[in-house]
Amino acid sequence: MGLEEFALGESIVHRLDPRTKLLTALLFSTVVALNYSIAGSLIAGVFPVVMVGLTGIGWAKILRRMVIVNSFIAMIWMFLPFTVPGETIWSLGPLTVQWEGLVFALLITIKSNVILLTVITLLGTTPVFDLVHALSHMGVPERLIHVFFFCFRYVHVIHDEYLRLLKAMKIRGFRPATNLHTYRSYAYLVGMLLVKSFDRSQKILAAMKCRGFQGKFYILHHYNMRRSDYALAACSVAFAAIVLVIPL
Amino acid sequence: MIRLEGVSFSYGARRVLDHVDLALDKGDRVGLVGQNGSGKTTLCHIVMGLVKPDSGQVRVLGKMRTVEDDFAEIRGPVGFLFQDSDDQLFCPTVLEDVAFGPLNQGKSPDQAKQIVRQTLARLNLGGFEERLTYQLSGGEKRMVALATVLAMEPQVLLLDEPTSGLDEDTTERLVEVLTASDLTYLVVSHDTDFVARTCERVMELQGGKIREAS
Numbered sequence: 001m002g003l004e005e006f007a008l009g010e011s012i013v014h015r016l017d018p019r020t021k022l023l024t025a026l027l028f029s030t031v032v033a034l035n036y037s038i039a040g041s042l043i044a045g046v047f048p049v050v051m052v053g054l055t056g057i058g059w060a061k062i063l064r065r066m067v068i069v070n071s072f073i074a075m076i077w078m079f080l081p082f083t084v085p086g087e088t089i090w091s092l093g094p095l096t097v098q099w100e101g102l103v104f105a106l107l108i109t110i111k112s113n114v115i116l117l118t119v120i121t122l123l124g125t126t127p128v129f130d131l132v133h134a135l136s137h138m139g140v141p142e143r144l145i146h147v148f149f150f151c152f153r154y155v156h157v158i159h160d161e162y163l164r165l166l167k168a169m170k171i172r173g174f175r176p177a178t179n180l181h182t183y184r185s186y187a188y189l190v191g192m193l194l195v196k197s198f199d200r201s202q203k204i205l206a207a208m209k210c211r212g213f214q215g216k217f218y219i220l221h222h223y224n225m226r227r228s229d230y231a232l233a234a235c236s237v238a239f240a241a242i243v244l245v246i247p248l
Numbered sequence: 249m250i251r252l253e254g255v256s257f258s259y260g261a262r263r264v265l266d267h268v269d270l271a272l273d274k275g276d277r278v279g280l281v282g283q284n285g286s287g288k289t290t291l292c293h294i295v296m297g298l299v300k301p302d303s304g305q306v307r308v309l310g311k312m313r314t315v316e317d318d319f320a321e322i323r324g325p326v327g328f329l330f331q332d333s334d335d336q337l338f339c340p341t342v343l344e345d346v347a348f349g350p351l352n353q354g355k356s357p358d359q360a361k362q363i364v365r366q367t368l369a370r371l372n373l374g375g376f377e378e379r380l381t382y383q384l385s386g387g388e389k390r391m392v393a394l395a396t397v398l399a400m401e402p403q404v405l406l407l408d409e410p411t412s413g414l415d416e417d418t419t420e421r422l423v424e425v426l427t428a429s430d431l432t433y434l435v436v437s438h439d440t441d442f443v444a445r446t447c448e449r450v451m452e453l454q455g456g457k458i459r460e461a462s
Binding site: 127128129150153156157200203204206207208209210211212213214218219220221222 | 293296298320323324327328330332334335336338339340341343344347348349351352353357360361382396397400
């Protein structure tokens with residue numbers, strides 16, 4: 001799984017302080033999420049688009065990522081234009097399309113994509129361990145950080161285990177179909193994954209205890225704010241302000 | 249340094265350890281052989297305090313160990329290499345993982361990095377610092393796992409099936425590292441050749457009892 005495929009790189013965005021990136025992404029996403037004008041959302045989009053340019057990651061790769069999220073947004077288009085009350089612009093029998101619904105769906109689409117792009121360019125370009133460190137520098141509760149970190153670290157292992165089990169099923173002639181046997185087999189697979197993950201978590205905790213773990217993680221890397229960090233912070237605050245002011 | 253007296257342990261109705269006595273003194277290099285499921289791993293876990301015996305006494309580094317706090321003291325001075333290195337390595341990079349133990353021992357980040365460099369160099373793993381642990385090969389994982397244990401400067405080492413899944417070259421390196429060290433250690437294995445090459449005394453665990461192997 002290429003969970004960190006954008007994280008390796010040497011661009012100016014990659015080298016930013018993870019704390020700046022986290023805070024900027026948080027501030028910017030909040031402002032975009034709260035904004036209710038299409039013009040404002042489009043202007044906000046300039047910021048992540050420029051950031052994509054700076055990261056040096058090709059658009060093709062980024063768009064491929066965005067397709068997945070947009071497939072969920074497609075659902076919104078299936079319902080909102082028909083259900084939000086307003087001026088009817090088109091009708092087919094009992095189905096009527098309202099102008100307000102279309103605008104609303106468009107707004108949600110733009111906003112989601114702007115936020116998504118911001119997260120990809122700022123957080124996607126940061127190795128997860130750096131994010132974890134940044135979070136702990138920023139005083140986020142340790143427990144939350146541990147949960148986040150272990151989720152990430154073991155998603156690989158659990159995915160590998162899943163693939164291994166799936167292969168084991170296939171070599172014994174398993175072919176998924178729409179029948180009870182398939183459902184039961186998949187249920188066993190998921191059940192086995194849960195049991196194995198639990199088992200593994202116990203072993204990992206034991207291994208950590210053997211190395212003196214007392215419930216606290218120590219931080220090895222420390223970060224320094226550089227000029228580019230202040231520049232990014234300033235840009236994002238300025239952009240956020242513009243986006244806030246536009247609808248007024 | 250490690251003394252088990254009359255230790256018993258059962259999984260349900262199956263008794264895997266039956267009044268076992270075991271002594272490991274300074275400088276000892278002991279091999280413990282036995283079939284799968286004979287309780288070798290359980291025995292290690294009891295020494296480390298990961299599993300509580302049903303009865304018997306566990307004496308490690310001169311003190312009786314009964315509760316979790318007693319065992320917390322020995323983790324470090326007694327190092328334990330797990331059978332499955334995937335259980336042992338959990339940080340993204342090798343540097344972070346090897347530094348984990350020293351940091352827990354209260355070393356500063358700079359000291360920890362220094363220890364990591366020395367330990368990796370000692371195991372011929374120089375330059376591995378930034379490698380991702382889950383992308384290492386099986387043999388590399390085992391050597392890095394050993395580094396994570398050695399970085400804590402243990403006086404005694406317990407190795408649980410250290411050669412399982414290793415190729416000849418890595419096994420060879422493991423033999424070199426162990427025989428060249430001045431560590432006291434207990435090797436749990438059914439690789440009789442490896443045990444013969446690294447240990448001076450061999451014990452056998454069978455039917456819940458330990459006896460000197462011939």
